[in-house]
Amino acid sequence: MAYSKDSGQLFGGGGANGKGMPLGNLTSQFFANIYLNELDQFVKHELKADFYIRYVDDFVILHRSKKILEDYKIKINHFLKHKLSLELHPEKSKIIILKMGINFLGFRVFFHYKLLRIKNIRKFERKLSLLKQEYEAEILPREKAIEVFEGWLAYSSYGDTYKYRRSLTKKFNQWFPIEPQAEVRSIRKQENFKRKVEESNSLFTVQKTLQLFKKGMKIPEIAKHREIKESTVWQHLANLIEHNHLTSPLL
Numbered sequence: 001m002a003y004s005k006d007s008g009q010l011f012g013g014g015g016a017n018g019k020g021m022p023l024g025n026l027t028s029q030f031f032a033n034i035y036l037n038e039l040d041q042f043v044k045h046e047l048k049a050d051f052y053i054r055y056v057d058d059f060v061i062l063h064r065s066k067k068i069l070e071d072y073k074i075k076i077n078h079f080l081k082h083k084l085s086l087e088l089h090p091e092k093s094k095i096i097i098l099k100m101g102i103n104f105l106g107f108r109v110f111f112h113y114k115l116l117r118i119k120n121i122r123k124f125e126r127k128l129s130l131l132k133q134e135y136e137a138e139i140l141p142r143e144k145a146i147e148v149f150e151g152w153l154a155y156s157s158y159g160d161t162y163k164y165r166r167s168l169t170k171k172f173n174q175w176f177p178i179e180p181q182a183e184v185r186s187i188r189k190q191e192n193f194k195r196k197v198e199e200s201n202s203l204f205t206v207q208k209t210l211q212l213f214k215k216g217m218k219i220p221e222i223a224k225h226r227e228i229k230e231s232t233v234w235q236h237l238a239n240l241i242e243h244n245h246l247t248s249p250l251l
Contacts, residue, residue, distance in 0.1 A: 032056050042079050047072055055102075060102055069095045091179065107159050114159040121164075124152050132175045145176050162207040209236040 033056060043052050043061070049072065051062035063069050080086040101108040101115075116174065134140035148157060149172050153165055212222045212233045223230040 025063055035207050038083060039076070039080065043072075043076065046079075047075060058105060060104055062098065066095055100234075106155070116156055116159050116161055116164070128172070128175070135176055142176050142178065145172075205229065206236045206239055210235055 022212050032187060039059075040052075041057075043049050048062070053060045061069065061072055063072070066147065068081055073088070077088050077093075079090065092188070096102070101110045103109075103117065106117055106120045108117055114122070131140060131145045135142065143168060153169075156165055158247065181234070197222065212225060217225065219230050221235050222233045226233075
């Protein structure tokens with residue numbers, strides 16, 4: 001049985017002022033990585049953990065033994081308190097069965113796929129609703145809404161979210177239409193957004209091919225089902241292999 005340990009947030013445990021590590025900007029994240037380098041060295045060289053992943057103040061350790069992970073947790077917390085004046089978050093630091101998925105960087109990570117966490121989706125959609133209100137009140141230019149939306153699409157694309165992104169793109173175009181009389185302040189931004197939407201649509205069609213292939217359908221069957229050429233199906237599979245979304249099929 002595989003286990004994982006998800007650290008959640010680190011927070012101050014008696015440093016200069018007892019406050020947690022501020023991670024709101026890139027400078028803070030840079031210094032957090034420098035500061036936590038000692039933790040990396042401890043986990044790798046002292047605990048000799050084989051499967052350790054850290055991004056700023058979130059980290060995961062994978063091991064087949066729950067007992068060993070419990071020992072890791074005790075030793076890491078002791079190291080953080082005495083060496084870095086930090087400690088593990090008491091509620092977010094836990095040992096879980098790997099097949100249940102790991103919460104990491106806003107995603108729920110499983111063996112073969114990654115899902116956006118529901119609370120993150122709801123948080124963004126609330127933000128999008130506020131942007132819609134400002135756009136309708138002519139407070140917010142469409143270009144600004146596009147910047148926010150593009151950032152979310154780029155982030156969410158790291159998970160298995162193509163249906164969600166397709167649906168959200170339709171909603172965005174409905175909520176933020178280009179009025180004929182409206183002044184386009186940045187033609188370049190509008191063109192870039194159009195290009196990214198087209199690229200996103202292209203990604204969706206590749207993912208449809210992947211879904212059918214995973215169901216066991218052969219190349220001719222996929223082509224017939226999707227009403228596309230067999231050569232197009234092969235291009236989709238080659239693209240998926242190139243981006244490590246699919247191992248080389250034996251067809």
